[in-house]
Amino acid sequence: MVTYEEHVPLSEEDVPYYEDVTPGSGCLPPGAWLPGSDAARLPLGGTWRFRLSPTAASEDASFARPEYDDSAWEELRVPGHWVLQGHGAPAYTNTGYPFPVDPPRVPDENPTGDHRYAFDLPADWPAGSAALHFGGVESCARVWLNGSELGHFKGSRLPHEFEAGSLLRPGRNVLAVRVHQWSSGSYLEDQDQWWLPGVFREVELRHRPEGAVRDAFVHAEYDHRTGQGTLRVDSDPAGRVTVPELGLELATGESATVPVEPWTAETPRLYDAELATSGERVPLRIGFRTVVVEDGLLKVNGRPILLRGVNRHEFDPAHGRAVGADVMRRDLLLMKQHNINAVRTSHYPPDPAFLALCDELGLWVVDECDLETHGFAQQGWRANPVDDERWTPALLDRARRMVERDKNHPSVIMWSLGNECGTGRGLSTMAAWMRERDPSRPLHYEGDPGCADTDVYSRMYADHAEVERIGRRTEEPLPDGTLDARRRGLPFVLCEYAHAMGNGPGGLSEYQRLFETYERCQGGFVWEWIDHGLRQYTADGVRYHAYGGDFGEEVHDGNFVCDGLLFPERVPSPGLIEYKKVIEPVRFEAVGPDGAPGAVRVTNLQDFADLSALAFPWSYEVEGLPVAEGTLAVPPLLPGESAEVKLPAPPEDAPRDGEALWTVRAVLAEDAVWAEAGHEIAWGQLPAAPLPVPRPWTPSAAPRRGTDRTLTLGPGVFDATTGVLSRLGGSPVTGPRLDVWRAPTDNDEGAPWQPGQRCGPEWRRIGLHRMRHRTDAVTAEGDALVVRTRVAPAATSLGFAVVHRWTSDGAALRLEVAVTPQGDWPAPLPRLGVRMGLDGDLGAVRWFGGGPGEAYPDTSAAARVGRWSLPVDALQTPYVRPQENGARIGVRWAELTRPDGTGLRIEGEPHYFFTARRWTSEELDAARHTPDLVAGDRVWLNLDHAQHGIGSGSCGPGVLPKYRLEAAPAAFAFTFRPLE
Known part of the structure; x- marks a missing residue:
């Protein structure tokens, strides 16, 4: 057994407790999270008294005395963070520490919050032992009860308890807590998130009667070959376990093997049980499952699994990491509803109630230790605590508190040592302790390329080509042949990929195809679940969300904290909608002639569940309108199975002159815990007939010169000098003119450490944001008005020769555009x-x-593909930092109308991207927050023949080659029809 030491002195130097490297003093040993006990419990959350000091210099503890007068103090909500309640300010950094790196010392500027809470002990509170429980405090807390000091602790996202029974008094009691924002523990908590000090998880008093459960460990294994589960519950002290549904009544420590239904993320079967000792009864929820790494694969219950996951920080836009049970459930319902099956708890153990919900609703969990020392990378990893034996007790304390608290959750299938800590002896010691304490779960850690302490090969942001090499087990070898052979035999997981910052991420479909092609590639976790924008309001009450630098931080990383699939208010972003489609667990493919399939191939991509819980409605659509509907009879396919299902004959009365499609969907046949009947799981569209031949365009009007330096062609009026359209159907217009600029997305801007993928800066260097237009010729050529222009940026010879050919049939106006790049373009x-x-x-x-x-x-x-309608304002995607957004793809035609129905119809050849907004791309580019975007008196349209892809370059790989928009000759056309 790896020893667990309580204290190793840093040096002979006398440092204050918040700067020593110990995990704390006075705390009870950690144990399992066991809610629902019949022993008395008293929540201590609510309105506390609070005083903030700018430093930790004061050693005066007189405030802890019960009689201390705190009437002049402020009020503070607990759980909560004081910086989100008007005391100081939050700060955001990604990797750099916001204080000098001089471990374990911290600066004198160390905001310190003194907290007091007076509570009445219930008259029927039983005598004897009691535990004072803290679920989470950032970053170091010193605790007194009724004037007596209990101890102190570090480890912000971990539970700590003190024995308090002998100090309780009948009637009024006073709890006092001194919290330091910075401590030696801060060096171990350099996660990519806001620094938010405070008591942010529950505080509770728990009666511990004689014979109460100090710890319990549920071992519930499943044998997929026999269908039997083996249960053993270890308990301190001993007791008995009953599982009524299984007819089991066992002494703790005793094993029983019985037929069971296994627990999986798709079929989260739980059995209610009770543990009874001489002093306490505790409910248990037991899930039988077995996790192994076998044959180079991560398997649950004998089957490899594919992780369709997300990384999840605990976050609320108003309350930070003080996240309530309703918010946790909402997160998990959204995950299930969007086909997500796995969560990595980046980068610390979550509130334990979240794991209980994962058990209930069904998600695979990688439970990660509260450990990251990323800022030491900037020091060349010098003095990294994970490779300094003086810090090892603190590392072990964090590992132990996670494992002991969370060991009974069937949803937890892997332990993670932490995140981005480099390598070191301390991690090896943690891994050895975890393996000995709980050999039933594999270990994860990404930061060691040699995988010396892990059971899976984990990477961040490997590009598609590298993932394919890893899938083939042909990746670059390690220098150490033994380590290389071991790593090459491990399953592969992308613990972070597809950086969901701003508009994006792109390339998800290609990643998923790799996961499905190579069995070694067992999926991954998108970074990340939610934007960490903090809710703010302008002076006139307009809501927006703040990011790094908005609170006057000297060191910060801007909006890199806003990189989620949800917007801060938990509204799904387009990225989440895309991810749901990409990872959908049912696939539909056409079977039969191209353009007129007679059947659809349905494939079950789930790992454990068949398709019996789903129904399969279809619709036959012409020009985007449903003509006929019905339901397909799909057999209850087992995981991995496919079936060809015959499609009905197209309706005889269906229109024959429009684009026809089959749309087939998979929906819940009945209500589930996480969604109602009819909830859509997957969908596919199949062409029902060859595309109709476009109607020929026959010009019938010729350009006419007016007396006021204008030209008229059909419904259009042009400036005779510039050839620019000025009126259309009686309404003023501006343009259209060639446009190549977009307000760069976060992925366009790229990451500083990936200069080769930073398109945005290169676009600005070239000058694409300040293009100039020159008219070379305006001529009438038969029925056509031909305008030749050159569009180019200053200070370069690069440019585009553009030919605009306008024609009209009298009612509509057609524009044919031919673009020829000039010069050697260095960027897409x-x-x-x-x-x-x-x-x-x-x-x-x-x-x-x-x-x-x-x-x-x-x-x-x-x-x-369909017919859609929205107000112009609803076409905008409100990214926390404004950027290019809102394009609709594959548009055949679009209509913009006034309330009276008049307006404009735009048809495109080929299909085009359509964007409409009430500000220009330049105004969008200049905005830093959503209130900066002020609607003007114009609607600006972009009608795009092509767009550059999005990629994931804000942290991951850039745009794949096939989605790069290289400068090349192009031709496209639009037809403008005024609507009267």
Whole structure:
């Protein structure tokens, strides 16, 4: 057994307790989280008294005396963070420590919060032992009860308890807690998140009667070959365990093997049980499952699993890491509803109630230790605590508190040593202790490329090509042949990939195909679940969300804290909608002739469940409108099975002159715990007939010169000098003119450490944000008005020769555009199309094409072809930092209308990207928060022949080659039809 030492002195130097490297003093040994006990419990959350000091210099503990007068102190909500309640300010850094790196010392500027809470002990509170429980305090707490000091602790996201029974008094009691924002523990908590000091998880008094459960360990294994589960519950002290549904009544320590239904993330079967000792009864929820690494694969219950996961920080836009049970459940319901099956608890153990919900609802969990020393990378990993034996007791304390607390959750299938700590002896000591304490779970850690202490090979942000090499087990070898052979035999998981910052991530579909192709590649976890934007309001009450630098931080990492699949208020982003589609567990593929399939192949991509819980409605659509509907009879396919299901004959009365599609869906047949009947799980669209031949365009009007330096062609009026359209159907317009600029996305801007993928800075260097237009010729050529222009940035010879050919049939106006790049373009283009401005009262949009949400070339899996309608304002995606957004892909036609129905219809050849907003790309680019975007009196349209992809370059790989928009000759056309 690896020893667990309580204290190793740093040196002869006398340092205050918050700077020593010990995990603390006075705490009870950690044990399992066992809610629902019949022993008395008293929650101590609510309104506390609070005083903030700018330093930790004061050693005066007189405030802890019960009689101390705190009437002049402020009030503070606990659980909570004082910086989110008007005391000081939050700060955000990604990797750098916001204080000098001089471990374990911290600066004198160390905000320290003194807390007091007076509570009445219930009259029927039993005498005897009691534990004072703290679920989480950042970053170091010193505790007194009724004037007597209990001890102190570090380890912000971990539970700590003190024996308090002898100090309790009848009637009024006073709890006092001194919390330091910075401590030696801060060096172990350099996670990518806000620094938020305070008592942010529950505080509770727990009666511990004689013979109460000090700890319990549930061992519930499942043998997939026999269908039997083996149960043993170890308890201190001994007692008895009953599982009524299984007819079991066992002494603790005794094993029994019986037929059971196994627990999986798809079928989260739990058995209610009770542990009874001489002093306490505790309910248990038992899930039988076995996790192993075998044959180079991660298996649960004998089957390899595919992780469709997310990384999840605990976050609420108003309360920070003080997250309530309702918010936790909402997170998990959203995950289940979006086909997510796994969570990595980045980068610390979550509130234990979250894990209980994962047990109930069904998600695989990688439970990660509260440990990250990423800031030492900037020091070349010098003085890294994980490789300094003086810190080992603190590391072991963190490992022990996680494992002991969470060991009874069937959802937890792997322990993670921590995140981005480099390598060191302390991690090896942690791993050895974990393996001995709980050999039933594999170990995870990404930061050691040699995988010396892990059971899976884990990486962050490996690009698609590298993932494929790893899948083939042909990755670059390690220098140590023994380690290389061991690592090459391990399953592979991307613990972070597809950085979901701003508009994106792109390339998800290609990752998923690799996961499904190579059995070694067992999925991964998108970074991350939610934007950490803190809720703020402008002076006139407009809500927005703050990020790094908005609170005057001297050192910060900007909006890198906003990189989630949810917006801060828990509204799904387009990235989450895309991820749901990419990882959907049922696939539909056409079977039969191209353009007219007679059947659909349905494949069950789940790991354990069959398809009996699903129904399969279909619809036959022409030009985006349903013509007929029904339900397919799909057999209850087992995992991995496929079946070809015959499609009905197209309706005889269906229109024959429009684009026809089958849409087939998989929906819940009955209510589930996490969604109602009818909830959509997966969908597919299949062409029902060859595409109709476009109607020929026959010009019938010729350009006419007016007396006021204008040209008229059909419904259009042009400036005779510049050839620019100025009126269309009687309404003023601006443009259209060639446009190649977009407000760079976070992924366009890229990460500083990936200079080769930073398109945004290169676009600005070239000058694409300040293009200039020159008219070379405006001529009438038969029925056509031909305008030749050159579009180019200053200070370079790069440019585009553009030919605009306008024609009309009298009622509509057609624009054919031919673009020829000039010069040797060193970077891809942001977009290629035309921009034009219309009347601001054209506020409603209807279109036939991809929708209903935004989509770009590599984020278009979720774009469903149909007819959609939205107000112009609803087309915008409110990214916390404004950027390019809102494009609709594959648009055949779009209509913008006024309340009276008049407006404009735009048809495109080929299909195009459509964007409409009430500000220009330049105004969007200049905005830093959503209130910076002020609607103007125009609606600005981008009609794009092509867009550059999105990628994941804000932290991960950039745009895949096939989605790069290289400068090349292009031709496209639009037809503008005024709607009267």
